[in-house]
Amino acid sequence: MRRLPIYFLIDISESMIGEPIQMVEEGLAMIIKALKEDPYALETVHISIVVFAGQARTLVPLQEIITFYPPRFPIGGGTSLGNGLGHLMYELRKNTIQTTAEQKGDWKPIVFLFTDGVPTDDTQVAIAEWKKNWASKSSMVAVSFGEEADLEVLQKLTENVFMFKNTSVNQYKSFFKWVTASIKSSSMSVETGGTGFELTKPDESVISKLDPREMPPKPRFDHNFTVFTGKCQHSQKPYLIKYRRTTQPTMVGGMEMNSLVYRLVGAYLVDSSYFDYCDETGGANKVGTDELQGAPTCPSCGNQYGLSICQCGKIHCCGNEEISTCPWCGNKGRYGFGEGRMDINSAQG
DSSP states (O other): OOOEEEEEEEEOBGGGTTHHHHHHHHHHHHHHHHHHTOHHHHHHEEEEEEEESSSEEEEEEEEEGGGOOOOOOOOBSSOOHHHHHHHHHHHHHHHOOOOOSSOOOOOOOEEEEEEOSOOSSOOHHHHHHIIIIITTTSEEEEEEESSOSOHHHHHHHOSOEEEEOOOSHHHHHHHHHHHHHHHHHHHHHHHTTSOSOOOOOOOTTTEEEOOGGGSOOOOSSOTTEEEEEEEOTTTOOEEEEEEEEEEEEEEETTEEEEEEEEEEEEEEEOOTHHHHTOOTTSOOEEEEGGGEEOOOOOTTTOOSEEEEEOTTSOEEEEOSOSSEEOTTTOOEEOOOOOOSOOEEEEOOO
16 A cells, blocks of 8 residues: 655744643644544554754654544744754655566655744755655645744745634634544545645735735844743753733833833743753844833742843843752852843744
């Protein structure tokens, strides 16, 4: 039986922390459950998951549906789409069975790319290789989670660029039902002599196809969110503090204007694999403390202040301890409240 390889190339950068990555985990589980009940999919569909942040990894190697169990997704720093594409093409080269005189090879692979941010690396080389070697040998569906992805970059990869509005749990469910239905229709298509790539009609109140050629290019840093990396001084566990950019009215010289601020979304524990997926060459973006609205408690020990800054520049939690110890550099000291603005290094998002 000829295989229909389905690859999910998924952005696991810091901006996906919280509800987005949780919904992706639950959505993939829903897709797998539905495909295991579909006779056409069971016969042909094989699935792999490749993830990327600053680094890219194969989270689940290509395998048939019946043996597939949805994984837990890690989080990393940076949005290196070029690394993600490079790793995807490595997997395609390694896994694709070519047609020979003795055997029928795989059907054309289908790639679902999910991203919510701006690439933080140079994607030109990877995109050029994709267009030269894989664009005609596979079918890619690029989905922007929200309005912040770089649509111009996605348009260079595929004509199938979609905007997923991702504003509610029900919209996530509708979105993953559309993905499931498209995989089912594609697997049925290969069985009945079709093209093997059949996207079903989406609910346009949830996901819509775009013409991104009119969209402006985005900056290299993802300024839609700012994310800080902290550590609990008691458990040593890392956590991410996520802020979303927004505007607020401000009076300047008697005139009402809008100023940009970052509003707290939440603080989330991550495991040590976070550092494996970070791009250490990507540099840092500085954000002033006067641009931040809200501060979290520590998601590990519950300390009241999760955004305390050591003299080494790193972030950790602080509470009622008389002497605090920075879990990054080991410096010990008493902490107080500073005045005025302080610039702190954020992750790349």
